[in-house]
Amino acid sequence: MAMSDPLSVLIVVPVYNHAATLRRVVTGALAHGPVLVVDDGSTDMVPASDTGLDAGAVAPPGVFDAGHPLHGLPVRYVRHARNQGKGRAILTGAAIARQAGASHIVTVDADGQHDPADIPLFLEALAADPLAVFVGRRDFGAADVPASSRFGRAFSNFWFKVQTGHEVGDSQSGFRAYPLAVLDNLTLTESHYSFEVEVLVRAAWAGFTVADVPVRVYYPPSHERVSHFRPFMDNLRLTLLNTRLTVRAIVPVPQKQFAKDKEGKITALHPLRSIRLLLCRSETPKNLALSGALGVFIGTLPIFGLHSITILLVLGSLKRNKIMGLAASQLCMPPLVPALCIEAGHYLRHGRFLTEISWQTLGREGFQRIWEWILGSLLMAPLLAVLCGGVIFALALCIRRGLLTGEAA
Secondary structure, three states: OOOOOOOEEEEEEOOOOOOHHHHHHHHHHHHHOOEEEOOOOOOOOOOOOOOOOOOOOOOOOOOOOOOOOOOOOOEEEEOOOOOOOOOHHHHHHHHHHHHOOOOEEEOOOOOOOOOOHHHHHHHHHHHOOOEEEEEEEEOOOOOOOOOOHHHHHHHHHHHHHHHHOOOOOOOOOOOEEEEEHHHOOOOOOOOOHHHHHHHHHHHHHHHOEEEEEEEOOOOOHHHHHHOOOOOHHHHHHHHHHHHHHHHHHHHOOOOOOOOOOOOOOOOOOOHHHHHHHHHHOOOOOOOOEEEEEEHHHHHHOOOOHHHHHHHHHHHHOOOHHHHHHHHHHHHHHOOOOHHHHHHHHHHOOOOOOOOOOOOOHHHOOOOHHHHHHHHHHHHHHHHHHHHHHHHHHHHHHHHHHHHHHHHHH
8 A cells, every 4th residue: 555545444353262252342442443353163152144244244233143242233244164263364354354445454352351442552553654563562560461471472572583683562462453565465374373473574574664552451360261372282383483484584585575664674684784773772882793703603613403593592691682693693604604614624634725626525525524514613613703793893883983973963
């Protein structure tokens, strides 16, 4: 959509077995705009009659029986024949919103955790930046917030920062605003709870802004909470997704950009911009230099497939900047740095450089090259780390002086 196009927002309430709270949520949401309820195969309420109700159409009187939570409410409604997952329900809502001529959707969980009175906050944010994805940052200041929710949010936020170089306050919140133009340009593979993680990462990769909106949150007493989060299966899906996204994030192939965000992302492909962003986040040149040096040191070592996790563990334990370490380690991707290590190792063993590239030297003598790679990395890792750290420190000092000069002016 063009920046000057008027907003047309459809409020989407995905629901699965939340009959007790659905009516209260929908009633509150109707005060702020048209509402679509996507029933993802619920079994705790009688499906609406098919008579006179097309998928996503406004429900006419008599469609919902008197005992149905939506009885008498002027809502749009569509039902999945079977449970397909929250992500699929959101995409169904987006498709119907598109058919109805909407430009955006605001998603509200049906469990009563979100306060529909906060929907205007999203509408104001969308008016200011129509192509941004806005996530409701839940207020976790109350004592009744479960420890599992606090940990889950911190854990998910950490991986979002690793994978994108950006920060978001609550990547697990389901209270969100999506421009349909963003969803149209993303290739999404997840259909369950993991969808809400994937869509944020891929939106950030595509250059769209992902921003926070502070919202209230309500957690009922533990004996009243109804959660359909399956610890084993959903955590497994999230683990596999984070592994896949992290691997893709460190591959030095640019992501397709559909929009240019205001801040940019941290990557070895744009070192000056990345250092500037990190300095704006209260980092020091010394810490950035040490973090980058450690990232290059570890990235040079031939620990196949373990570079990222090693960097995260080592820099985390040393309280260094993991994002800078991961970004700097991208400089060590094959073939240049491994080739330098092999040449250094060959020289240490034979007193001369390897100049012949053939099946004999790379194939039949492959184990010798691996040994030379290991040997050479012990020499090249500290050298490249010192070189990279020095360059980062010098650049950071220059950029910081520029920032301070700009602030003084």
